[in-house]
Amino acid sequence: xxxxxxxxxxxxxxxxxxxxxxxxxxxxxxxxxxxxxxxxxxxxxxxxxxxxxxxxxxxxxxxxxxxxxxxxxxxxxxxxxxxxxxxxxxxxxxxxxxxxxxxxxxxxxxxxxxxxxxxxxxxxxxxxxxxxxxxxxxxxxxxxxxxxxxxxxxxxxxxxxxxxxxxxxxxxxxxxxxxxxxxxxxxxxxxxxxxxxxxxxxxxxxxxxxxxxxxxxxxxxxxxxxxxxxxxxxxxxxxxxxxxxxxxxxx
Amino acid sequence: xxxxxxxxxxxxxxxxxxxxxxxxxxxxxxxxxxxxxxxxxxxxxxxxxxxxxxxxxxxxxxxxxxxxxxxxxxxxxxxxxxxxxxxxxxxxxxxxxxxxxxxxxxxxxxxxxxxxxxxxxxxxxxxxxxxxxxxxxxxxxxxxxxxxxxxxxxxxxxxxxxxxxxxxxxxxxxxxxxxxxxxxxxxxxxxxxxxxxxxxxxxxxxxxxxxxxxxxxxxxxxxxxxxxxxxxxxxxxxxxxxxxxxxxxxxxxxxxxxxxxxxxxxxxxxxxxxxxxxxxxxxxxx
Numbered sequence: 001x002x003x004x005x006x007x008x009x010x011x012x013x014x015x016x017x018x019x020x021x022x023x024x025x026x027x028x029x030x031x032x033x034x035x036x037x038x039x040x041x042x043x044x045x046x047x048x049x050x051x052x053x054x055x056x057x058x059x060x061x062x063x064x065x066x067x068x069x070x071x072x073x074x075x076x077x078x079x080x081x082x083x084x085x086x087x088x089x090x091x092x093x094x095x096x097x098x099x100x101x102x103x104x105x106x107x108x109x110x111x112x113x114x115x116x117x118x119x120x121x122x123x124x125x126x127x128x129x130x131x132x133x134x135x136x137x138x139x140x141x142x143x144x145x146x147x148x149x150x151x152x153x154x155x156x157x158x159x160x161x162x163x164x165x166x167x168x169x170x171x172x173x174x175x176x177x178x179x180x181x182x183x184x185x186x187x188x189x190x191x192x193x194x195x196x197x198x199x200x201x202x203x204x205x206x207x208x209x210x211x212x213x214x215x216x217x218x219x220x221x222x223x224x225x226x227x228x229x230x231x232x233x234x235x236x237x238x239x240x241x242x243x244x245x246x247x248x249x250x251x
Numbered sequence: 252x253x254x255x256x257x258x259x260x261x262x263x264x265x266x267x268x269x270x271x272x273x274x275x276x277x278x279x280x281x282x283x284x285x286x287x288x289x290x291x292x293x294x295x296x297x298x299x300x301x302x303x304x305x306x307x308x309x310x311x312x313x314x315x316x317x318x319x320x321x322x323x324x325x326x327x328x329x330x331x332x333x334x335x336x337x338x339x340x341x342x343x344x345x346x347x348x349x350x351x352x353x354x355x356x357x358x359x360x361x362x363x364x365x366x367x368x369x370x371x372x373x374x375x376x377x378x379x380x381x382x383x384x385x386x387x388x389x390x391x392x393x394x395x396x397x398x399x400x401x402x403x404x405x406x407x408x409x410x411x412x413x414x415x416x417x418x419x420x421x422x423x424x425x426x427x428x429x430x431x432x433x434x435x436x437x438x439x440x441x442x443x444x445x446x447x448x449x450x451x452x453x454x455x456x457x458x459x460x461x462x463x464x465x466x467x468x469x470x471x472x473x474x475x476x477x478x479x480x481x482x483x484x485x486x487x488x489x490x491x492x493x494x495x496x497x498x499x500x501x502x503x504x505x506x507x508x509x510x511x512x513x514x515x516x517x518x519x520x521x522x523x524x525x526x527x528x529x530x531x532x533x534x535x536x537x
Binding site: 055056057077081084085088089091092093096097098099100101102107110111114115156159162163 | 426427428430431432433434435436437438441445446449450
């Protein structure tokens with residue numbers, strides 16, 4: 001299997017009243033092409049920080065992130081935009097992830113317009129993407145507060161797909177949605193992943209979701225990766241004390 | 252707040268319509284004031300600068316509707332002509348401080364770091380000074396003239412806008428949609444134009460519209476002290492200043508421009524209040 005993403009020795013320390021707190025402590029993992037990797041752990045264990053480091057929303061203290069063998073941590077300007085053509089993200093709160101003053105269509109088209117695509121072609125592709133995430137055309141002109149959370153999250157997935165990325169990071173993409181909508185979004189993600197040979201990094205605290213969707217799972221606790229393996233095995237035979245606790249609390 | 256939540260949908264809608272009617276009414280009045288200022292030279296019944304000492308200090312009524320001043324100039328013509336100076340100067344001043352102040356605030360909020368610390372300390376210094384005193388000092392250093400009065404007032408008024416814009420930017424900077432826009436490959440300039448400015452515009456516009464009246468008063472105030480428009484330019488503040496020695500013998504000389512300032516400031520404040528009601532965040536999404 002070909003490696004898409006390699007994360008090596010990532011460290012990030014936050015200071016709360018000058019007391020250091022290691023949010024991400026020496027995290028290393030690989031992500032293969034077309035693979036769906038789960039990253040589970042309780043709130044505040046550093047999952048989201050890891051995602052933010054990969055997408056350049058936070059700067060780590062040390063470590064390296066390689067995308068197809070090339071270092072991405074220190075790229076700027078043009079190369080950074082190049083990175084965002086390959087890596088996209090779906091956020092936890094769908095309604096907050098769209099600008100309240102822009103229509104969903106504009107939000108989806110933004111990345112294509114930034115790449116210099118003509119307005120008409122971007123619009124065509126935007127409608128294709130809406131179709132792909134099973135939304136009707138009229139959603140393009142709606143504003144975030146006019147649609148439901150599930151519909152908004154579908155639009156967010158369409159936006160993430162717009163630059164035709166290789167990796168989509170879903171940061172708790174389903175946790176703000178109710179259970180039935182969650183199932184639909186999960187189904188959609190699975191379908192898209194199969195159709196387009198996408199790699200997914202699924203960040204979640206929901207072990208059942210990870211079990212359903214992921215090929216491999218990493219368990220994170222207090223900034224460290226404590227266990228990894230195939231979801232079914234990790235859930236059935238957890239080796240670490242913490243994983244056992246996590247599994248027990250769900251099942 | 253609680254009462255608002257109790258309102259039924261129908262009542263909320265009626266309240267929305269009421270605000271719209273108010274907006275149309277006050278907007279028309281404000282537009283009337285601005286149009287008067289624009290077309291002042293065509294509206295005046297007499298030449299506002301022509302002296303006629305034989306007809307000095309005539310009381311209101313007859314050929315001169317608002318009477319004449321001590322040089323025999325028609326007060327109505329001077330009040331209409333004066334709207335030009337006062338209203339335009341106030342609008343220019345508000346436009347300048349809104350743009351400069353917000354730009355500084357956005358820069359500070361978005362960029363952060365040392366630039367933010369520096370600009371905010373500068374604005375603290377300005378805010379710590381009594382504004383009008385500082386404006387008088389600046390205006391007298393630069394000598395009179397309405398433009399210098401505008402510059403002096405701009406110097407003291409921008410920090411308020413910088414503060415508002417900065418706090419608004421800070422509150423939206425870490426919203427997921429800003430991160431999403433960054434992930435869409437938008438550069439700093441585009442982020443500010445497309446995502447920051449539209450999202451912070453509401454409170455800034457409300458403050459600006461509410462400030463038109465205040466600024467008009469301050470310009471008139473500086474002119475009253477002789478630091479604004481130089482005579483014989485018709486300007487409400489300096490007209491009042493000229494008339495103050497005759498308050499007991501011929502009060503119309505000071506009452507006419509005074510009433511004009513009062514009415515215009517009230518109209519612009521009402522517009523500001525209505526704009527605030529319209530852009531109120533609680534009313535969004537309806």
